[in-house]
Structures are given as C-alpha cells and as structure tokens.
Amino acid sequence: MIQIAVFSDVHGNLPALEVVLKDIEERGIRQRFCLGDLVDFAPWGNEVIEKIRSLNIPCLMGNHDERIAFDIPVVPLSKHSEEETHARFIAIDHSKKHITEENKKFLSELPFHLKLNYKVEKKHWDIQLVHSSLSSNDTYLYESENDEVFKTMLKESRSDIMVMGHTHLSFKKQFENKTWAINCGSVGRSKEENRLASYLVLTLDEEKITPEIVQLPYPIDETIQQIRESGIPDYYVSFLKNEKVSIL
Template sequence: MIQIAVFSDVHGNLPALEVVLKDIEQRGIHQKFCLGDLVDFAPWGNEVIERIKSLNIPCLLGNHDERIAFDLPVFPLSKHSEEETAARFIAIDHSKKYITEENKKFLSELPFHLKLNYKTGKTHWNIQLVHSSLESNDTYLYESENDEVFMDILEDSNADMVIMGHTHLSFTKQFENKKWAVNCGSVGRSKEKNRLASYLVLTLDEEKIIPEIVQLNYPLEETARQIEESGIPDYYASFLRNENILIL
C-alpha cells in the first residue's frame, strides 16, 4: 500500500497550511504534492513559498503564481461583483509588491502539470496532476461537468486518475471504467460552506485507488485578523468568516 497527499490553493494562508502539513505528518505520509496557487488573499505569501521550498514539496504553477511571477495584467472577471473585483485588484497588487524577487523566480520555474506513476504489486497506477486542466491553469471544472470532460483529460493523459484544484470546491468522481476525477479543494481559501482547510489523501494498493478528502479546522480567525491588519482588503477576512458574501 502507498499513500500520497495532494493539496492546492494555499493562497498565502500559512496557519491553514501548517495544520494540513501537521496532519499529513501525523498520518505518516511522506509523498506530498501541491497543485499551485501559493499566493494572494492572505498575508503570508513569502512564508508559504519558503515553507514549500524548505520541504522540497513538488508544486505546480497555479494561475495566481503565474500572474505574480511574470507580473501579468489583472482583468476583471464577469462572475465577480464590483466589490470583489476592486478587492481582487488590490490583493494581487499587494502580492506583486511584497513577494520577493527570489520567490517570484521560484514560482516562475514551477512545472505546469505533473504525471506520476506508482507501482503496487503488479499494478502501475498513472496519476495526472493539474492545477485546473491540461491546457490551462485557469479553467473551472466543477463536479457538475459532463463526465466526457473528465474522460477526455484521462484519455489525453493516459491516466487512471486526474487530480485538480483551482475551484476551491472538493469532489471525487468515479466513472464506469473505474477511473477517477478528483478535486482536492483548497487549503487556504475554501469556497465550501464550512471553510475548512481541505486536502486529499490517496491510498493505492494492487487492486484499487481510494481517494479521501480530509477537511480540518485551523485558526481561521487569526488569519482573518491578520488580513485586516495588512494591506489586503477586509473583503477576504469576511470571505473566510463566510459573512454573507456571494461565492462564485
């Protein structure tokens, strides 16, 4: 039996990341992977990057990482309210100013996606890791998507399972051919009602793959207070507290 942990979308939330890393350690899991979006929306962008670096955790290039690494322009999204649009511009600008050049360089060198192969007994399991899809790190694929969307990714990558993040909404879907599509949710900016830090534990044996979404409490109020004391808009503190903000 092999166990691996996959997490995504930390978004500068160091307290949430530390809780997830501690849980992974307590479970005795040594294989860890991150699907990207280390920065934006909470004050510890540099600290999160440095924690990932210090542990040598393989990490993908999320859309927010790419924007900060290469100073890409920010465009409004039609799904966002005026309030969120204004807050988003300020929060991303905050990251562009405060993420160090060394850490921007680290982000710029992250791989776009990653293919894993694990052997258990006589079985080889192929696992495709993406931030959001094979072609883009900014495509929103929800559990409600037609199965064919995920089946195309599995076929194109010749994988038994595709694991993604980006939407901040976790799910596990198994198809008739026994293959899987999984979203591991978000460590630091969950859009689920409980706002817990979410990650994936994957158990592999010779016969099957078992995905388990783990959701953990963390010092959310501490994160919210630190956001309010930083140059990041208070919108993101209210978001974490789930204070009647429309989630899109």
C-alpha cells in the first residue's frame, strides 16, 4: 500500500496550510503534491511559497501563480460581481507588490502539470496531476460537467486517475472502467459551505485506488484578522465567514 496527499489553492492562507500539512504528517504520508495557486487573497503569499520550497513539495503552476510570476494584467471576468471585481484587482495588486523577486522566480519555474507512476506489487498506477485541465490552468470543470470531458482527459493522459483543483469545490467521480476524476478542493479559500481546508488522500493497493477527501477546521479568525490588517479588501473576510458574497 502507498498513500499520497494532494492539495491545491492555498491562496496565501498560511494557517490553513499548516493545519493540512500537520494532518498529512500525523497520517505518516510522505508523498505530498500541490496543484498550485499559492498566492492571492490572504496575506501570507511569501510564507506559503517558502513553506512549499523548504519542504521540497512538488508544486504545479496555478493561474494565480502564473499571473504574479509574469505580471500578467488582471482582466474583469463576467461571472464576477462588481464588488468581487473591485476586490480582486486590489488583492492581486497586493501580491504583485509584496511577493519577493526570488519567490516570483520560483513561481515562474513551476511545471504546468505532472504525471506520476506508482508500482504496488505487480500493478502500475498512472496518476495525472493538473491545476485545472491538461491544456489550461484556468478552465472550470465542476462535478456537473459531462462525464465525457473527464474521460477524454483521462484517455489523452493515459491515466487511471486525474486530480485537479482550481474550482475550490471538491468531488470524486469514478467511471465504468474504474478510472477516477477528482477535485481535491481548496486549502485556503474553499467555496464549500463549511469553508474547511480540503485536501485529498489517495491509497494505492494492488487491486484498487481509494480516494478520501479530508476537510479540516483551521484558525480562520487568525486569517480574517490578518486580512483586515493587510490592506487586502474585507470582501475576502466576508467570503471566509460565508456571508453573502459572489463565490463563482
């Protein structure tokens, strides 16, 4: 048996990341992977990057990481309210000003996706890790997506399982050929009702893969206080408190 942990979308929320990493350690899981979006919306962008670097956790380039690394202009998105659009511009600008040049360089060198192969006795398991899809790190694929979309991605990558993040909403879908499409949710900016820090544990046996979505409480009041003191808009405080804001 082999266990691996996969997490995504920390978004500068160091208290949430520390709780997830502690839980992974307590489970004795040594194989850890991050699907990207280390920055934006909470004030510990540098600290999150440095934590990932210091622990040598393989990490993908999320769309927010790419924007900060290469100073890509922010454009309004039609799905966002006027309030969220205004807050988003300010929050991303905060990251652009505060992430160090060394950390921006680290973000710029992250891989786009990663293919893993684990051998358990006589069985090889192929696991494809993406931020959002094979071709883009900014595609929104929800549980309601047509199954054929996921099946095509699995076929293209020749994988038994594909793990993604980006939407901040976890799900597990198994198909008739025993392949899986899984979203591990978000560590630091969950869009689920409970707002808990979410990550995925995969248990690999010779006969099967068993996925478990783990959701954990973290000191959210600490994150809220630091957002308020940082210059990041209070919109993101309301979001974490699950007050009435647009969360698309």
